[in-house]
Amino acid sequence: MLCVALGGVLALLAALLLDQSTQMRNSLVWVAHSSEVLKTANQSINHLRAAESGLRGYIITHDPAFAETANGEIAASRKGAAALVQLTMDNASQNDRSREIRTLVEARAISLEQSASLARSGQFKAAEDNIATGRGRYLMTLVDARVGDLLGEERALSASRMGTASSRLDAIFWLVVVGTPATMLLVLIACMGLIRRIREPVEAMMAVMGQLGSGDRSARIATDMRSREFERLALGYNAMADELAQAVSDQVHSEERLRLTNLELSHTAEVLRERGEVIELLGGMAHRMQAARTDEELAAIIRVFVPRVLPDIPGALYAHNNSRNLLVPIAAWGGLEVDPAGFAPDQCWALRRGQSHFVIEPGSDIVCAHVADATDHYHCEPLLAGGEVIGVLYLKGVVEAENRFRLTVLTENIASALVNHRLQRGLREQTIRDPLTGLFNRRYMEETLALEIVRVLRSGDPLSLVMCDVDHFKRFNDEFGHDAGDAVLQAVAVEMRSRFRDGDVICRFGGEEFTIIAPGSTAADMAARVDVVRQAISELTVHQGGRTLGAITMSFGVTAWDNSMERDGSTLIKTADAGLYRAKREGRNRVVIEQRADLVPG
Incomplete structure (x- = not known):
């Protein structure tokens, strides 16, 4: 009850202080308002007098x-x-005076503007006569009178409001002077009473706890504490003491259970130790796989670590090739030989079912089509990520129950590494693309051309190359700005991507120049396809910044590979480039086929 009374007193004191503070703040706001009214009235009439002085100075000088x-x-x-x-607006009488002052100020302002207008038109004498009528002086007398009435009333209001604020301040002062000591006294009385009511129950509880610590487990705390909180604490302590007594009586029975549990824990610890070693080994493997940059490095890591994780079990790792839809071998170990051509996903039951598939003895289950007929026991573990086939782990042997944990963690690590390897390849794809047009860049063109030349030398298939650029491209940059030039290049790139075959490699050679590598196409076939592209580009209409950029045409030089050319592709590029320049000389917007024999130095 004492705490409730104390809380009530504090709440009352706070409410009184808050009320007085609020009222004092309001009074000060009104005082500031009166000051603003006084300042505004004085400034308005001062500006009017300054206007009169300025006009007189103009008429005189x-x-x-x-x-x-x-x-x-x-x-x-x-x-x-x-x-x-x-x-x-808050004071009707003052507002009426203000409106009258505004009317008088307006009348005086109009009179001054009339005199100023006469003076500006050169009629300085008429302006002086207008001032000499005395109307302006009469208006200023009225303004001064009305302003004086308003200022007098506002000063009286300000003084009244300052008195109210002072009274509120005195009230707050006495509330603090009287209320603070009274509140502190009540707090002191409450604290003394609370200490007294806490000390006796605590001493009683400490005495019983001392008995329990000395071995007397029958000691209990009396529940009559004259405090609901301490009574609940005493009941809780007594319940705890009862449970402790029961626990001691059950100790003998628990010892046997603890012994059995200890044996189980020992076995579990051994299993965990073995798994810890496997996890540590797999951690090293995973760290190296994540750092691998090439397929060869990844294969080397697999060949080193997998036999250590699953000893005495030969096997091979296959990765899924999306473009060919084949499982191709990455690495094999334990003397196992695999077909480098790989196999289709539907030839493996593990990939079909999305779970482990194994044969432990002849006739125990269906044999996968990719497994040799002589194999009577093997294990296929699918490697999946987000429901997508990543690869398959093939083991030529039986994976015993104690090795299933090793196999599970191993496949998870390998799947993660293959996904990471695939992401790294995706990042490489970004490095070989031109950011403006989305076409392959020059570096990729040179690498691809070298590979295609090697393939042509081996297979004898035809290979064509196109060099082309946008006619008068500098005009777009000069007339419309570089953004317009970029828009032209992007439009041309989109059109070429939609017109050429999927097998053709379209690259941005540099600036406004493009290159197309066409495996399997002769120069004549390629020239026919290129002419269709040329016509489509000439019909393009490109808009940029609300403007039409005008007609776009391109010139093309086409050539084909022959075995007399340099193996690095430089001769092939120079020949196509010569065709491009011949197309330029012959009038642009055309396709020219250039033969190796036609290439003239310079």
């Missing part, structure tokens, strides 16, 4: 600077009068 000053002061006076009306 004929200096336009005085006229500009007068105009500015008139505008400021009007603005001040309008602001004064807004500031006094």
Whole structure:
């Protein structure tokens, strides 16, 4: 109850302080408002007087600077009068005076503007006569009178409001002076009472705990504590002591159970130790696989570590080739020989079912088509990631139950490494693409051309190369800016991608120049396809920044590989480039076939 009373007193004191503070703040706000009204009224009439002075200076000196000053002061006076009306909206009588002041200020401003207008038109004498009528002085007398009435009333309001604020401040002072000591006294009384009510139960509980510590497990705390919290604590302690007594009585029975549990834990510890060694080994393997950059490095790591994880079991790792839809061998170990051509996914039951498939003896299960007929026991473990086939782990032997954990962790690590390897290849794809057009870049073109030449030398198939560029490309940059040039290149790239075959390799050679590698095509066949592309590009309409960029044409040079050319592709490129320049000389927007014999140095 004492705490409740103390809380009530504190709440009352806080409420009184809050109320007085709020009222004092409101009073100060009104005082500040009165000050703003006084300042605005004085500024408005001061601006009006300054306007009069500026006009007189203009009429006397004929200096336009005085006229500009007068105009500015008139505008400021009007603005001040309008602001004064807004500031006094809370006070009807003051607002009426403000409106009358605004009307008088407006009338005086109009009179000043009339005189200024006469002066600006050169009628300085008429302007002086207009001032000499005395109307302006009469208006200023009225303005001064009305402003004086308003200022007097506002000063009285300000003084009243300051008195109210002072009274609120005195009230807050006495609330603090009287309320703080009274509250501290109540807090002190409450604390002393609380300490007294806590000390006796705590001493009783400490005594019983001492008995329990001395071995007397029958000691219990009396529940009559005159405090609901301490009574709940005593009941909880007594319940705990009862459970402790029961636990001691069950100790003998628990010892046997603990012994059996200890044996189980020992066995589990041994299993965990073995698994820890396997995990450590696999961790080293995974770390190396993640760092592998080539298929050869990955295969070497597999050949070293897998036989250590699954000793005495030969096997092979196959990875899924998406473009060919084949499982191709990456690595084999334990003397196992595999077909380098690989096999289709539907030839493996593990990949069909999406789970392990194994044969432990002849006739125990269906044999996969990719397994030799003489094999009577083997194990296929699918490697999957997100439901996608990554590869398959083939083991020529039986994986015993104690090695299933090793196999599970091994396949997870290998699948993760293969996915990472595939992602690295994807990143390489980004390095061989031109960022503006999305076509292959020059580096990829040179690598691909070298590979295609090697393939042609082995197979004898035809190989054509096209060099082309946008006619008068500099015009787009000069007339419309480089953004327009980029838009032209992108439009041309999109059109070429849609027109050439999937097997053709389209590259951006540099600037506005492009290269197309066409395996399996003769120069004549390629020229016919290129002419269709040329016609389609000439019909393009490209817009950029709301503008039509004009007609786009391209010139093409086509050539074909022959065995007299350099193996690095440089001669093939130079021959196609010569055809491109001949197309330029012959008038552009055309396709020219260039033969090796036609290539003239320079």
